[in-house]
Amino acid sequence: MQTITDPQLVEDRTIYGTLILEDGTQFEGKSFGYRQAQAGEVVFSTGMVGYPEALTDASFEGQLLVLTYPLIGNYGVPEQALWEDERIHVSGLIVSNYIDTPSHAQSTMTLATWLKQQKVPALEIKDTRRLTQHIRQHGAMLGKIVFEQDIPFYNPDQENQIARVSTKKLVRAGKGNKTIALIDCGAKRNIVRSLLKRNVEVITVPWDYALFAPEQPLHFDGIVISNGPGNPKYATATINTIRTALEHNVPTLGVCMGNQLLTLAAGGDTYKMKFGHRSQNQPCVMNGTQRCYITTQNHGYAVGDIPEGFAPWFSNANDETNEGIKHISKPFMSVQFHPEAAPGPVDTEWVFDYFLEKIR
Numbered sequence: 001m002q003t004i005t006d007p008q009l010v011e012d013r014t015i016y017g018t019l020i021l022e023d024g025t026q027f028e029g030k031s032f033g034y035r036q037a038q039a040g041e042v043v044f045s046t047g048m049v050g051y052p053e054a055l056t057d058a059s060f061e062g063q064l065l066v067l068t069y070p071l072i073g074n075y076g077v078p079e080q081a082l083w084e085d086e087r088i089h090v091s092g093l094i095v096s097n098y099i100d101t102p103s104h105a106q107s108t109m110t111l112a113t114w115l116k117q118q119k120v121p122a123l124e125i126k127d128t129r130r131l132t133q134h135i136r137q138h139g140a141m142l143g144k145i146v147f148e149q150d151i152p153f154y155n156p157d158q159e160n161q162i163a164r165v166s167t168k169k170l171v172r173a174g175k176g177n178k179t180i181a182l183i184d185c186g187a188k189r190n191i192v193r194s195l196l197k198r199n200v201e202v203i204t205v206p207w208d209y210a211l212f213a214p215e216q217p218l219h220f221d222g223i224v225i226s227n228g229p230g231n232p233k234y235a236t237a238t239i240n241t242i243r244t245a246l247e248h249n250v251p252t253l254g255v256c257m258g259n260q261l262l263t264l265a266a267g268g269d270t271y272k273m274k275f276g277h278r279s280q281n282q283p284c285v286m287n288g289t290q291r292c293y294i295t296t297q298n299h300g301y302a303v304g305d306i307p308e309g310f311a312p313w314f315s316n317a318n319d320e321t322n323e324g325i326k327h328i329s330k331p332f333m334s335v336q337f338h339p340e341a342a343p344g345p346v347d348t349e350w351v352f353d354y355f356l357e358k359i360r
């Protein structure tokens with residue numbers, strides 16, 4: 001006799017749910033994830049590939065992700081080793097057309113099975129174009145996916161999201177004659193993979209680890225500050241550590257959240273953008289050159305005031321916002337895009353080499 005313990009793991013495409021935005025706009029859709037209400041900030045990504053990587057990117061913690069590419073699910077879900085973290089971080093997923101018959105050699109399950117296992121709701125609302133245009137026009141806003149029962153809105157920007165996703169313990173990996181301390185604000189695994197590929201030792205530390213405290217001496221030659229969710233201004237412990245690193249002249253590279261934290265530590269400022277940049281086709285021009293890189297991005301905040309002693313390194317060719325800063329004479333640098341890609345183009349992978357060359 002067969003016992004079915006969780007009825008949600010049984011395919012049922014007849015369930016409907018509603019996405020409700022904070023301004024009252026509603027979109028009804030077919031449920032293909034877990035049937036449980038979730039609230040968060042609604043953001044959209046215009047990338048064509050990489051939903052497994054995006055869903056497991058901890059920078060999305062607290063957010064309901066809208067994917068504008070119209071066919072999602074068609075290549076299934078790869079094994080866990082290929083994810084960007086050990087779990088899904090988006091609070092919910094909104095697509096136009098969900099494909100339940102994946103075809104890919106690396107697929108281990110359908111997207112719907114994965115979402116149900118991880119208790120993440122998902123809706124197929126068809127008109128993701130209208131939803132995206134609405135957010136572009138009115139700015140990123142709060143929203144909730146609801147089924148039978150209503151829940152309150154939740155604003156992830158009113159809490160320290162980094163503390164929720166950062167590692168709790170120190171993790172050592174790799175071997176080499178250079179050691180990098182990676183401050184984990186919600187690091188995508190491909191940052192560690194990209195560093196290990198370059199034959200360095202990587203010590204991943206929690207976001208609030210006191211790297212310079214005399215009672216916990218740790219030998220490292222350079223610091224990488226990872227990507228991460230939410231408002232950078234909550235990460236005061238990380239900002240203080242980076243400030244000390246700058247005083248000690250430790251070579252430092254920031255990625256995404258790391259760009260914002262380096263800016264704050266050095267005396268600059270960040271602001272919240274209207275709807276952010278999320279995709280794998282963001283053009284970034286290297287300042288002082290005609291060179292334009294196609295980059296992977298996922299951010300809602302940006303660098304406003306460039307700190308003293310730093311110069312803009314890259315800027316976005318679409319809206320001219322800052323995409324990175326570099327110190328004019330010292331080995332301190334950061335980028336707002338993702339040089340580790342995953343998903344997306346690897347055009348800016350050289351940033352890791354450039355940084356490692358600055359370490360003696």
Ligand SMILES: NC(=O)CC[C@H](N)C(=O)O
Nearest residue numbers: 227228230256257300301
């Ligand atoms: N990917 C990231 O590191 C994002 C940084 C920050 N949470 C933002 O939205 O801007």
